[in-house]
Amino acid sequence: MTASVEPGVAEFGPSDFTYLHSDGPGAPVHWGMLLTLGDGATLTLDAVRERVAQRAGRYELFRIGVRGGRDEAPEIVVADQVDVPAHVTEVHVDGDLHEQVAALLSEPLPQPRPYWHLTLVTAPAAQYVLLKVHHSLSDGIAGAAFSALLADGSDDDLASFDRFATSPRFRVGTPDDEVLANARAAFEKQWMDGEDGRAWPTLTSSGRRETAAFSASTRDLRRIARAHGASVHEFLVAAIGRVVSIAPPVSDGPQASNIRVTLPVTLDPEFRHTGNAVAVSLLNLPGDEPDLDAQIARARAELTLINDENLGLALAAVDDAPPIEWSDMRTIVAESMKRMSPDLHIGINPGFTRVRSMLGRDIVESTAMSPLIGYSFSVTGLVLGNRTTLGIVADPAALPGYPARFVDVLTEVIGES
Incomplete structure (x- = not known):
């Protein structure tokens, strides 16, 4: 077939x-x-x-x-x-x-x-x-x-x-040895910097999911971000940091002072590919910092580090890697994720479609939702025209009821801003 x-x-x-x-x-x-x-x-x-x-x-x-x-x-x-x-x-x-x-x-x-x-x-x-x-x-x-x-x-x-749909599948290629070495060294330092003070509930094997969604005017978000001297990307990452700081998922246990975040970055600056051009970078957010401007300063520094050090290359599957048996590679991937042990995922993505209707019905919102790959909580943003949406996915065995609570508090945080 x-x-x-x-x-x-x-x-x-x-x-x-x-x-x-x-x-x-x-x-x-x-x-x-x-x-x-x-x-x-x-x-x-x-x-x-x-x-x-x-x-x-x-x-x-x-x-x-x-x-x-x-x-x-x-x-x-x-x-x-x-x-x-x-x-x-x-x-x-x-x-x-x-x-x-x-x-x-x-x-x-x-x-x-x-x-x-x-x-x-x-x-x-x-x-x-x-x-x-x-x-x-x-x-x-x-x-x-x-x-x-x-x-x-x-x-x-x-x-x-x-x-x-018709471009060749994306390949990382063979990065410059020095650039790759620097990216891997920066990744390891970022990992070490994010080890202390973590207490986020971990992903379970339940297989179940719990979801929620947030939506706001893109114009309003840009206006609020400018008022705080930030980009929309910086502002949203910081707002998420403030939410998890003032409304942590576990109220009767220790609160995380540090949140390890996987932040996807694309290795295709032209956005012209089939398959996967996404790489994983690490971002450390304060888990106990209620001040939004302090969160923005941290988010800006972390995003600058990711960009300047090409952090996405650190775990990228380069073309000249030696061949490895499938089962061995599966073990390596599993051990790599276990060692990284991320707490949550944040992705803020641009939208690319100019077509906004199907079968005569307007598409008024598009909300992206990511899989849970090693982390128990995911926030995926999509900036598409005049609306920006956040799709929230959680493991309910680890964070029961948290997506809806997160959205309620996020709405308050952005309203206060």
Whole structure:
């Protein structure tokens, strides 16, 4: 069941394999995108399936799946066509939206079918679409290609997604030896600097997820950030630091004075790739600093360090690495994550799509949600046009009820600012 693809699109590389090494029972490694639809005629499942059927042949990327990839090396499987009914389903929600979203994010994507799924979520007063894509297939930036499955627009409009679907899979290449050595040394120092004073609840093997979402005007966030002499990126990281400082997840235990954060950075400055160009860098935030301006100063210093020292290169899968058996590499990845032992994840990402409607319904908000890879709490920001959203994902066995509480306090923090 194979077919030809554009050169490179189905040729997974080391960065893509990392997410297969990280996947496992109770730890599904797919990201999610929740689209909130504006007012209009109720969409039917048949209408959504019809649109996807029209678009599923546009890119071979949509037909790529994986067989294996846990205990043994993966086989990349390219289907002759997409089984649309299997990949596009519907759920009806009468209660809490995020309970349903969390349940859907907890379900792994089946192999070896193409590694994505769409769910039309119909509630009494609103409709949503949840897209799930396995991280080995695409990072969030290249994931913009999946907008072409649903977006309204002409062929010229949809062509804006081509760079995320037909480019070769990203490769790190072979960095300069001195640059790489400096990045690794800076990473180790950052790791050591973040060791003391940690008390954040750790990820469990429950496999369950709990979600929440925050949304604000991008213009308002820029105005507030400027008032504090900060960029939006610096301000949001600092606001998160203030929230976890004044509302820690555990009220009856020790409060962390330091929070170790994994911060994704892209190694593709042109934002033109298929697959994964995301690298992990470390950022240390105060866990007991209620002053927002102090948090901003710390966030700025940490973000400057990450940029100046090319910290993302430290753990990047370079092209000239010696070949290692699949099972051994899986062990290395697991031990690396265990040693790093991050507390939470913060990603603040730009949005790339100019198409803002599907099947005649406006897409009023797009909220990204990241997998939990070693950390128990994730905040993923998406700055897209006039709205900025934060998708919150947590392990409820470690942080029961915390996502909703986090959003409530974040709303207060930004309102006070």
